[in-house]
Amino acid sequence: MRLVVATCSVDYQGRLQAHLPLATRLIMVKADGCVAIHADGGAYKPLNWMNAPNRLVEGDGTWTVTNDKGERLTITMTEVHSDTSVELGRDPGLEKDGVEAHLQELLAADVTVLGRGWRLVRREHPTDIGPVDLLCRDAEGAAVAVEVKRRGEIDGVEQLARYLERLALDPSLRPVRGVLAAQVVKPQARVLAESRGIGWVELDYDALRGVERAEMTLF
Amino acid sequence: MRLVVATCSVDYQGRLQAHLPLATRLIMVKADGCVAIHADGGAYKPLNWMNAPNRLVEGDGTWTVTNDKGERLTITMTEVHSDTSVELGRDPGLEKDGVEAHLQELLAADVTVLGRGWRLVRREHPTDIGPVDLLCRDAEGAAVAVEVKRRGEIDGVEQLARYLERLALDPSLRPVRGVLAAQVVKPQARVLAESRGIGWVELDYDALRGVERAEMTLF
DNA sequence: GTGTATATCTCGGGG
DNA sequence: CCCCGAGGTATACAC
Numbered sequence: 001m002r003l004v005v006a007t008c009s010v011d012y013q014g015r016l017q018a019h020l021p022l023a024t025r026l027i028m029v030k031a032d033g034c035v036a037i038h039a040d041g042g043a044y045k046p047l048n049w050m051n052a053p054n055r056l057v058e059g060d061g062t063w064t065v066t067n068d069k070g071e072r073l074t075i076t077m078t079e080v081h082s083d084t085s086v087e088l089g090r091d092p093g094l095e096k097d098g099v100e101a102h103l104q105e106l107l108a109a110d111v112t113v114l115g116r117g118w119r120l121v122r123r124e125h126p127t128d129i130g131p132v133d134l135l136c137r138d139a140e141g142a143a144v145a146v147e148v149k150r151r152g153e154i155d156g157v158e159q160l161a162r163y164l165e166r167l168a169l170d171p172s173l174r175p176v177r178g179v180l181a182a183q184v185v186k187p188q189a190r191v192l193a194e195s196r197g198i199g200w201v202e203l204d205y206d207a208l209r210g211v212e213r214a215e216m217t218l219f
Numbered sequence: 220m221r222l223v224v225a226t227c228s229v230d231y232q233g234r235l236q237a238h239l240p241l242a243t244r245l246i247m248v249k250a251d252g253c254v255a256i257h258a259d260g261g262a263y264k265p266l267n268w269m270n271a272p273n274r275l276v277e278g279d280g281t282w283t284v285t286n287d288k289g290e291r292l293t294i295t296m297t298e299v300h301s302d303t304s305v306e307l308g309r310d311p312g313l314e315k316d317g318v319e320a321h322l323q324e325l326l327a328a329d330v331t332v333l334g335r336g337w338r339l340v341r342r343e344h345p346t347d348i349g350p351v352d353l354l355c356r357d358a359e360g361a362a363v364a365v366e367v368k369r370r371g372e373i374d375g376v377e378q379l380a381r382y383l384e385r386l387a388l389d390p391s392l393r394p395v396r397g398v399l400a401a402q403v404v405k406p407q408a409r410v411l412a413e414s415r416g417i418g419w420v421e422l423d424y425d426a427l428r429g430v431e432r433a434e435m436t437l438f
Numbered sequence: 439g440t441g442t443a444t445a446t447c448t449c450g451g452g453g
Numbered sequence: 454c455c456c457c458g459a460g461g462t463a464t465a466c467a468c
Contacts, residue, residue: 001245001259003222005305015461016317024307026220026247031259039310040220040250043270045448047313049263051463071461081305086224088243091258094266098235100444130442131467150445154348154457158377159443188348188456192381234446262463268446290446319459349457350452369459373442378458407441440468447462453455 001088002029005081010037010048014071020047022078027063029056031088035065035073048073098205104133104148106208107181111136113208114146114179114201127166130159135167143167143176152182152200157192164198220307221248224300229256229267233290239266246282246294248275250307254284254292267292317424323352323367325427326400330355332427333365333398333420346385349378354386362386362395371401371419376411383417 004027010020025047026038033054036046054067065073104123111118117139125135125145134146145167147160160178167176180193180200193200223246229239244266245257252273255265273286284292323342330337336358344354344364353365364386366379379397386395398418399408412419 001257003245005307012461016315018316018461019314021311021314023310025310026222026305026307028245028257028263030257030261032261034260034262036263038220038247038249040307041253041271041310042249042251043253043448044247044255044263044265044268045462046263047310049461051262051461052260082303084301086245086300088224088245088259091242091244091260091266092240095238095240096235096446097237099446126467154381155374155377155443158374158381186456231446237446264447264463270446270448315461318461405441442465442467444464444466445462447460447464449458449460449462451457 001031002083002085003027004029004083006075006077007079007081008037008075008077010076011074012048012050012072014069018048024081027075035063035075037075100148100150103150103183103203103205103208106205107146107148107203108134110208111146113203114181115139115144118144127163129162129166132163132167135173143173145176145178147178147180149180149182150184152180152185152189152202154186154189154192156180156182157189157196157198160198161196220250221302221304222246223248223302225294225296226298226300227256227294227296229295230293231267231269231291233288233292237267241297243300254282254294256294319367319369322369322402322422322424322427325424326365326367326422327353329427330365332422333400334358334363337363346382348381348385351382351386354392362392364395364397366397366399368399368401369403371399371404371408371421373405373408373411375399375401376408376415376417379417380415 007024009022012018028036032052034052036049038046050065050073054065057064061077063075108123111120115138118136121135124131132145133148136144138144145163147156149156164178167173178198181203183203183205185200185202226243228241231237247255251271253271255268257265269284269292273284276283280296282294327339327342330339334357337355340354343350351364352367355363357363364382366375368375383397386392399412400420400422402422402424404419404421
C-alpha cells in the first residue's frame with residue numbers, strides 16, 4: 001500500500017463529472033491498484049476514487065488513472081508532502097455474524113417460529129425474477145412465501161409482492177400468501193404490507209440463536 | 220489525520236458482530252474521530268470502521284472505540300510498524316455535475332422535452348409516502364407524474380407506481396398517468412412499466428444541457 | 439456479461 | 454431523532 005500526502009486538485013470524469021479544488025489530502029493506492037483520495041473527515045468514504053482494475057500513469061505532477069469503462073481520474077499535485085509504501089500482505093478477511101443470510105438460516109432451521117405447524121418446503125425457491133427466501137406450507141398445507149430482512153422496509157414488501165405475483169401463476173402453489181419476517185418492521189412497511197394482504201412478523205434474533213443453540217445441545 | 224500500520228486483530232460488535240484475525244493493516248483515524256481499518260485491496264471500503272462521533276481509548280496494545288449507539292470496535296495490536304500524523308486542514312468539498320438532481324432541474328426547466336404542450340405544475344410534489352419528482356399537465360390538461368432517474372430500473376417503476384396509487388386518490392388530479400424519465404431505461408423496467416400502463420422516455424443529458432445553455436444565451 | 443438483492447451500506451434532506 | 458431517497462453506490466451471486 002502506498003500513502004501519499006499531497007496538495008492537489010482532482011477531476012473525475014465518468015459516470016458523472018466531479019471536481020475537487022486545491023487542498024491537502026491523502027492519496028491511498030492499494031496493492032490491487034485502486035486509488036482513493038481522502039480528506040480528514042467524512043467517515044470512511046473517500047472524496048474521489050477509482051476502483052481496480054485500472055491504469056495509473058504518473059506524469060510530471062499529474063497522475064492519470066483510467067479504466068476500460070472510459071472513466072478517468074486526474075490528480076494534479078502542486079506539492080507532495082510525503083510518499084511512503086508499506087507491505088501489508090494478504091488479509092485473511094472478515095468474519096461476520098448477524099446478517100440476513102444468518103437470519104434466514106436460523107429461520108429455516110425452525111419455521112414454526114413463524115406459525116404453529118409450518119414446515120419448510122425450500123430455501124431460495126426460484127422464480128423467474130429471483131429467488132424467494134423461504135417457501136413454506138402452513139398447518140393447513142397452504143403455501144406461504146417468506147421474505148427475510150434484517151429491517152423490514154417498503155422495498156421488502158415490494159419484493160415479496162413481485163414474488164407472490166409470480167408464485168400465484170403456479171397452480172400447485174395457489175393460493176399462496178406472503179409474510180415479511182424481520183427484526184424490525186417499519187411503520188410504512190406495515191401499512192403497505194397490510195394494504196396488499198401481506199403479513200409481517202418481527203423476529204428476536206438472540207432468541208432464535210438461543211433456540212438453535214439449545215437444540216444443538218439437545219442432539 | 221493519523222495513520223498507523225500495525226499487526227492487529229479486530230472485533231466489532233454493534234449492528235452485527237464481526238471479527239478480523241491477526242494480520243498487518245492500516246488504521247486511519249480522521250480529524251473527526253472516525254476510525255477505519257484498511258487491508259491492501261478491496262476497493263475503498265475498509266474491513267472495519269467506526270464513524271464519528273465516538274470515543275477512542277488507547278490502552279496497552281488495545282484500542283477501544285465506542286459510541287452512544289452501543290457499538291464497540293476493539294483493536295488488539297501485537298506490533299506497531301509505524302504511527303504518523305499529518306495536518307490536512309479543512310477540505311473545500313466535492314463539486315458534482317450530472318446526478319439525478321441536475322437532471323430533474325434540466326427537465327423542470329423545459330418539460331416540453333417530455334411531451335409537446337406539457338407544463339410543469341410542481342417539482343417534488345408531496346404525497347403521504349414521499350415526493351413525486353415532477354407533476355405536470357399534458358397538452359389536454361391531464362395530470363402526469365414523472366419519476367426522474369439516471370438509470371431507469373425496476374425499482375424506479377415500483378416507486379412511480381406507488382405514487383400513482385396515491386395521486387389517484389386526489390379527485391383534482393384523476394385521471395393521472397405516469398412517465399419514467401431516465402438517460403437509460405433497462406429492458407426489464409420497460410416491460411414492467413408497460414405492463415402497468417406507465418410510460419417511459421430516455422433523455423439525452425448533453426442535449427438537455429445544450430438546450431438550457433442555448434436558452435440562457437438567448438435571453 | 440446482465441440481472442437481482444444485500445449492506446455495520448454512506449450521505450443528505452425534511453419533518 | 455427517524456424516515457426517505459440517491460449513490461460514480463460496492464459487493465456477491467445466479468443465470
